Amino acid sequence: MNTMSQPGSYHYRVVDVFTERSLEGNPLAVFPDALGLDDTTMQKIARELNLSETTFVTPSNRADCAVNVRIFTPSRELVFAGHPTIGTSFVLLDEGIVPKASERFMLEEKVGPVPVRVEMGERPLIWLTTPLIRAGRSYDPKLCAQALGLQPDDLLDVAPQVMSAGTPAAFVALKDQAAVDRAWLDSAGMAVFREGATEPVCVFVFAPTAAGAYSRMFAPEYGIIEDPATGAATGPLAAFMLQHNLVAGSDGARFISEQGVMMGRRSILHVQLHGERGADGIEVGGYVTPVAEAIMKL
Numbered sequence: 001m002n003t004m005s006q007p008g009s010y011h012y013r014v015v016d017v018f019t020e021r022s023l024e025g026n027p028l029a030v031f032p033d034a035l036g037l038d039d040t041t042m043q044k045i046a047r048e049l050n051l052s053e054t055t056f057v058t059p060s061n062r063a064d065c066a067v068n069v070r071i072f073t074p075s076r077e078l079v080f081a082g083h084p085t086i087g088t089s090f091v092l093l094d095e096g097i098v099p100k101a102s103e104r105f106m107l108e109e110k111v112g113p114v115p116v117r118v119e120m121g122e123r124p125l126i127w128l129t130t131p132l133i134r135a136g137r138s139y140d141p142k143l144c145a146q147a148l149g150l151q152p153d154d155l156l157d158v159a160p161q162v163m164s165a166g167t168p169a170a171f172v173a174l175k176d177q178a179a180v181d182r183a184w185l186d187s188a189g190m191a192v193f194r195e196g197a198t199e200p201v202c203v204f205v206f207a208p209t210a211a212g213a214y215s216r217m218f219a220p221e222y223g224i225i226e227d228p229a230t231g232a233a234t235g236p237l238a239a240f241m242l243q244h245n246l247v248a249g250s251d252g253a254r255f256i257s258e259q260g261v262m263m264g265r266r267s268i269l270h271v272q273l274h275g276e277r278g279a280d281g282i283e284v285g286g287y288v289t290p291v292a293e294a295i296m297k298l
Contacts, residue, residue, distance in 0.1 A: 009297045010034065013095075014051075017087040018229040018259075018267035018286035020123070025267045025289065026229035026260065028087035029054040031296075032095050034070070039077070045296065046072035052224050053084045057092070065108035066098050075223030076200075079110035080166030082231010082269075082284050086126045089116045090288035093124070111166045117283065127272065127285035130235025136162030137196065144172050147189035148205065154179040156208075158244045162201065163236035169202040169217070171240045177214045180207050181262055185218040194221075204233050208246045212255030212271065213237060216262060228260030229267030235282045238271045242278060249277035 012031045019025025029049045034042070034056035046054040053071055060068040069088050071078045078084075085107060092098040098105055103120065106113045111131050119125040139160040145152045156173040163171055170193045174180050183205045193201050200221035206213045215237065217227040234257050241247040247255055253273045260267040267286075274280040 009295050010037070011295055012293065013091050013290065014292040014294075015087045015090055016289045016291055017083040017090075018231070018269050019289055020287045022289050022291045024260075024265050025286075026083045026227065026265065027051050027291070028084055030088050030091040031056045032091055032097060034058050041298070042070060042072055043077070047074045050074050052227050053078070053081055055084045055088045057088065057097070060108040062108050062113065064106055065113050066105045067092065068108040071109065073219075073222040073224060077110070078167060078222075078232075080114065080131055080232055082128060082234060083229050083286070085109070085114055085116065085128045086231060086284075086286050087288055089118075089126050089128075090124070090290075093118070094290065119285070123287060125270065125285050125287055127270075127283040128231065130282045130284060131165045133163060133165045133236050133239045133282070136164060136168060138162075139170060139193070143192050144170075147192040148172065148183040148185060148203075149189070150174070150179060150183060154182075156246075158246075161240065163233075163240050165232055165235050167202065167232045168197070168199060169204045169230075169233045169236060171237060172203065172205045173240075173244070173246065174205055174207045176207050177209070180205050180214055180216055183216060185220070187220070190218075190220055202227075202230070202233065204230070204237065206237060206257070208241065209258070211258070212247060213241065213257045214261075215257045215259040217259065226263055228263050228265035229269055229286070230259065231269060231284045231286070234269045234271060234284045238273070238278060238282050242273075249273060251276050251280075
């Protein structure tokens with residue numbers, strides 16, 4: 001396809017992130033040259049495409065960053081998100097905006113510079129370094145169980161808690177995959193997690209597995225009923241699991257979070273710890289599969 005956009009038209013790519021197979025993982029639209037689009041139009045485009053996120057690339061004002069990346073859900077802009085960071089990085093490399101041989105570079109996002117590392121192979125495994133993770137309020141487990149349509153004994157003996165690397169999420173640890181699959185969240189249930197919150201909150205349910213975790217993510221306040229893969233929450237997930245000894249924490253340890261299965265969009269999110277218990281950083285990585293490219297005329 002000729003990717004040279006005419007005035008009033010914008011070339012964009014659609015990629016599936018955290019998967020090696022098309023039509024799985026989390027789809028993302030990337031506008032690799034978004035100069036000329038204002039904030040309102042970016043938000044309207046994200047609503048039009050109606051994917052979990054859409055990204056818009058413009059030149060960075062920082063000498064240490066390759067480009068600036070704006071991230072929008074159908075209803076609002078995010079300061080940071082994982083699958084948009086990894087999917088946009090793939091497109092930047094594939095389009096030659098970042099040299100294809102680059103193994104390390106940084107993207108400017110609202111949260112600040114986000115380091116990206118490319119693990120070369122038959123296909124690139126793209127890693128991001130999770131921004132600073134902050135812990136927030138804890139919840140009553142019984143109220144959380146009720147909010148999710150579960151029984152109290154479906155939860156592990158771990159207090160649900162908000163963790164955030166830019167997008168706050170309430171993490172609820174469940175005993176097994178079956179409990180994760182049964183969980184659901186309506187507006188009444190969401191009110192339990194919203195009480196006392198000053199910004200939108202997502203709800204992340206998971207069960208520890210031999211490989212790492214089996215997960216689901218609900219984000220209705222971002223216009224996303226359920227998210228197939230949530231890279232921004234996976235670093236905090238790792239921190240939460242480490243805090244409660246639900247996963248091994250040795251330097252260099254790797255594990256995965258399997259997400260999106262109930263949606264028919266199985267996603268595999270890789271985690272690597274740097275330093276004992278991730279003290280020197282937590283990376284989240286994934287493969288990316290290109291599925292479409294098009295021109296949007298405005």
